[in-house]
Amino acid sequence: MTDPLAGVPAEVTIVEVGPRDGLQNEAAILPVEARVALVRDLAGAGLRCIEAGAFVRADLVPAMAGTDAVLAGLGGLEGVRLPVLVPNPRGLQAAIEAGAREVALFAAASETFSQRNGGAGIDTTLARLREVAGTATAAGLGLRGYVSCVAGCPFEGEVALEAVVRVTRALVESGCAEVSLGDTIGAGTPRRIAQVVGACAEAVGIGRLAIHAHDTMGQALANVLTALEMGVATVDASVAGLGGCPFAPGAAGNLATEDLVYMLDGMGVRHGVDLDRLIRAGEGALAGLGHAGHSRAATGRRRARPAG
Amino acid sequence: MTDPLAGVPAEVTIVEVGPRDGLQNEAAILPVEARVALVRDLAGAGLRCIEAGAFVRADLVPAMAGTDAVLAGLGGLEGVRLPVLVPNPRGLQAAIEAGAREVALFAAASETFSQRNGGAGIDTTLARLREVAGTATAAGLGLRGYVSCVAGCPFEGEVALEAVVRVTRALVESGCAEVSLGDTIGAGTPRRIAQVVGACAEAVGIGRLAIHAHDTMGQALANVLTALEMGVATVDASVAGLGGCPFAPGAAGNLATEDLVYMLDGMGVRHGVDLDRLIRAGEGALAGLGHAGHSRAATGRRRARPAG
Numbered sequence: 001m002t003d004p005l006a007g008v009p010a011e012v013t014i015v016e017v018g019p020r021d022g023l024q025n026e027a028a029i030l031p032v033e034a035r036v037a038l039v040r041d042l043a044g045a046g047l048r049c050i051e052a053g054a055f056v057r058a059d060l061v062p063a064m065a066g067t068d069a070v071l072a073g074l075g076g077l078e079g080v081r082l083p084v085l086v087p088n089p090r091g092l093q094a095a096i097e098a099g100a101r102e103v104a105l106f107a108a109a110s111e112t113f114s115q116r117n118g119g120a121g122i123d124t125t126l127a128r129l130r131e132v133a134g135t136a137t138a139a140g141l142g143l144r145g146y147v148s149c150v151a152g153c154p155f156e157g158e159v160a161l162e163a164v165v166r167v168t169r170a171l172v173e174s175g176c177a178e179v180s181l182g183d184t185i186g187a188g189t190p191r192r193i194a195q196v197v198g199a200c201a202e203a204v205g206i207g208r209l210a211i212h213a214h215d216t217m218g219q220a221l222a223n224v225l226t227a228l229e230m231g232v233a234t235v236d237a238s239v240a241g242l243g244g245c246p247f248a249p250g251a252a253g254n255l256a257t258e259d260l261v262y263m264l265d266g267m268g269v270r271h272g273v274d275l276d277r278l279i280r281a282g283e284g285a286l287a288g289l290g291h292a293g294h295s296r297a298a299t300g301r302r303r304a305r306p307a308g
Numbered sequence: 309m310t311d312p313l314a315g316v317p318a319e320v321t322i323v324e325v326g327p328r329d330g331l332q333n334e335a336a337i338l339p340v341e342a343r344v345a346l347v348r349d350l351a352g353a354g355l356r357c358i359e360a361g362a363f364v365r366a367d368l369v370p371a372m373a374g375t376d377a378v379l380a381g382l383g384g385l386e387g388v389r390l391p392v393l394v395p396n397p398r399g400l401q402a403a404i405e406a407g408a409r410e411v412a413l414f415a416a417a418s419e420t421f422s423q424r425n426g427g428a429g430i431d432t433t434l435a436r437l438r439e440v441a442g443t444a445t446a447a448g449l450g451l452r453g454y455v456s457c458v459a460g461c462p463f464e465g466e467v468a469l470e471a472v473v474r475v476t477r478a479l480v481e482s483g484c485a486e487v488s489l490g491d492t493i494g495a496g497t498p499r500r501i502a503q504v505v506g507a508c509a510e511a512v513g514i515g516r517l518a519i520h521a522h523d524t525m526g527q528a529l530a531n532v533l534t535a536l537e538m539g540v541a542t543v544d545a546s547v548a549g550l551g552g553c554p555f556a557p558g559a560a561g562n563l564a565t566e567d568l569v570y571m572l573d574g575m576g577v578r579h580g581v582d583l584d585r586l587i588r589a590g591e592g593a594l595a596g597l598g599h600a601g602h603s604r605a606a607t608g609r610r611r612a613r614p615a616g
Contacts, residue, residue: 001509004312004537005502186608189574190533194313201309218567218604219574222529225498229312229537253604259526266497266527296526296561300494 009233011270013049015144015180015210016042016257018285019070020051020085022242024063028289032066036073041281042239043080046273047257051104054085055094068098075099083144087118092132095141102142105129107171109164110153113184117148122163126170133174145171145179146212150196151188151223164196165203172204179208180236183223186216186253190226197230210234213255215241215294220255221263228269235260240282241294256295258282275301317541319578321357323452323488323518324350324565326593327378328359328393330550332371336597340374344381349589350547351388354581355565359412362393363402376406383407391452395426400440403449410450413437415479417472418461421492425456430471434478441482453479453487454520458504459496459531472504473511480512487516488544491531494524494561498534505538518542521563523549523602528563529571536577543568548590549602564603566590583609 019039023030030038035053042050052074053067067084074082083102086092095103107125108114114122133143150164164181171179181196188196193211200209211227211234213220224235238254261275279298286293293299327347331338338346343361350358360382361375375392382390391410394400403411415433416422422430441451458472472489479487489504496504501519508517519535519542521528532543546562569583587606594601601607 001506001514001538002310002315003502003506004315004534005498007310007312189571190313191575194311198309198311206309215604216608217570218529218564218608219571221526222533222571225530225533226312230309256526262525263497263527263530267499296523300524300526 004229005267007231008228008267008269009231011233012228012264013234014047014257014260014271014273015234015236016047016050016239017212017236017254018042018239018242018257018282020054020064021236021254022238022240023285024054024061025243026063026289029063030285030288032069032073034285034288035070038281038285039070039074039082040077041284042278043077045277045281047278048079048272049081049083052082052084055091055098056085056087068094071098071100081142083142086132088128089132089135092136096139100141102144103136104144104146105132105171105174105176106146106148107167108148108153109167110149110156110159112155113149113153116155122167126167126174129171130174133176137175143174143176145174145176146182147171147179148182148184150181151183151192152185154185161195161199165199168200169203172208177208178210178234179204180210180212180234182212183214186214186219188213188223189219190222193223193226194230197227197232201230206231207233210236212236215253215255221259224255224260225263239278240286240298242285242289253294256293256297258295258297258301262297312537313575315539316536316575316577317539319541320536320572321542322355322565322568322579322581323542323544324355324358324547325520325544325562326350326547326550326565326590328362328372329544330546330548330562332362332369333551334371334597337371338593338596340377340381342593342596343378346589346593347378347382347390348385349592350586351385353585353589355586356387356580357389357391360390360392363399363406364393364395376402379406379408389450391450394440396436397440397443400444404447408449410452411444412452412454413440413479413482413484414454414456415475416456416461417475418457418464418467420463421457421461424463430475434475434482437479438482441484445483451482451484453482453484454490455479455487456490456492458489459491459500460493462493469503469507473507476508477511480516485516486518486542487512488518488520488542490520491522494522494527496521496531497527498530501531501534502538505535505540509538514539515541518544520544523561523563529567532563532568533571547586548594548606550593550597561602564601564605566603566605566609570605
């Protein structure tokens with residue numbers, strides 16, 4: 001009998017996306033001070049890469065307004081990567097002016113999703129990204145890339161593996177040190193994830209890949225496990241399972257960081273995050289948002305925790 | 309790069325435990341007619357093994373009272389295994405009189421859990437089971453075994469792998485055709501599940517093993533995936549994630565059958581269950597119980613379903 005876990009890395013980097021991908025998709029809006037507190041709490045729990053916000057149009061994504069103030073409020077936070085999402089040259093310029101040291105770029109593997117979510121087709125988007133990436137690199141910024149819809153599209157349904165590989169390769173060629181493969185609508189299952197990771201690893205190397213799973217259909221952790229088994233060593237997750245995708249009908253909830261941390265702890269995989277401090281960080285954000293969290297590990301741990 | 313999914317069986321038997329392990333741990337009690345309807349709906353969705361009830365003391369487990377009437381109400385349901393749980397000779401006798409063709413026996417791998425949940429230590433329990441199993445076999449009944457606490461105990465914490473193997477072997481030696489390894493409190497992660505499955509497979513053969521995961525800490529589907537990767541071809545699950553364990557503090561919720569079915573569908577693994585009919589079966593039970601279900605796949609599918 002072979003050990004299916006033989007390929008799981010000894011150490012994994014968790015990219016905490018709650019303060020951006022999470023909060024961006026919540027109905028309630030957290031003020032700048034609460035977002036600063038959340039990022040600081042997450043860093044205090046041991047996270048070393050936290051997506052801190054996005055430089056997007058405040059009228060379209062009001063939850064991300066004031067990302068410059070968030071970064072300013074995080075001054076002095078050492079040893080923590082704080083990527084911010086930028087969709088275009090204007091966003092990049094704002095990020096640079098705000099002192100960002102790393103930016104995240106994104107493109108979809110689905111033509112329809114790209115047009116509806118980003119306002120341009122894949123080719124146009126990739127051409128724009130090359131320009132943004134070039135400017136960012138010249139300015140000395142780190143670059144992270146996202147490919148969305150790697151396991152399905154809310155408009156097109158199935159997405160060709162070739163499209164995922166093409167976008168992944170383009171992001172790497174543009175200068176992204178790391179590309180996060182996003183199952184935006186949470187439609188994927190382990191077989192598809194294995195195919196996507198396998199094909200993209202062949203194109204750009206397993207070391208450049210991250211996995212970004214949504215839990216819409218309850219598959220997120222199983223999908224992440226599959227990616228880990230194939231050697232992926234960077235995993236995106238959102239504290240308390242914050243977020244979803246307002247542009248993707250039916251999609252709800254990132255993989256909860258707590259559930260991931262619990263699994264990695266149980267498997268002896270190093271990651272540096274303290275589960276109980278992480279749960280408390282999530283509780284702080286949930287208090288501001290006014291709803292219960294989506295992490296089962298957090299709920300399970302709270303029930304087991306002595307009252308008082 | 310090796311394919312971690314290479315060992316996943318082409319076909320899996322789903323053992324639906326909602327009408328027993330699920331309902332037994334719900335606050336509300338479903339009347340006999342509703343339980344008959346649920347089992348019939350589940351069979352209609354394609355399930356071919358459905359745990360239909362338990363012959364236990366009605367004063368201790370009122371939700372299972374009238375299991376004889378449930379079996380009577382299921383007369384004429386052909387081609388479906390309907391195991392019922394029996395804890396002792398009296399329960400077995402009642403099951404035989406009610407026309408049961410298969411019974412399920414259980415023992416814990418934790419001494420303290422065995423004493424608190426079953427009122428006797430492991431050795432005493434196994435001796436009693438041998439007797440019950442002998443009578444059942446002589447009566448021509450099929451036998452299924454459960455080992456609880458394979459990945460941890462609510463009282464003792466860690467449970468020795470050797471204890472899990474010992475109980476598994478004893479159940480097989482008593483005549484159980486299949487032994488279901490139960491993570492009763494949902495504390496396990498894939499590494500532990502791989503160890504448990506590996507050790508038990510060495511003792512009794514992989515073909516006799518089933519996996520029974522609870523989702524307390526959000527790990528159930530990842531744990532089941534690991535078992536599948538190691539060749540386990542029988543998986544327990546509970547429609548709508550019904551149930552938990554009233555004897556295990558902090559434990560809540562079986563793996564939802566819908567989430568499992570969605571994963572198997574996406575992986576091309578045959579199982580015979582129609583996801584949409586399964587979701588409707590769960591909705592029927594939930595209406596009687598008066599709360600929302602725990603299946604994320606069911607929720608995701610409902611959101612994607614056109615209204616009206």
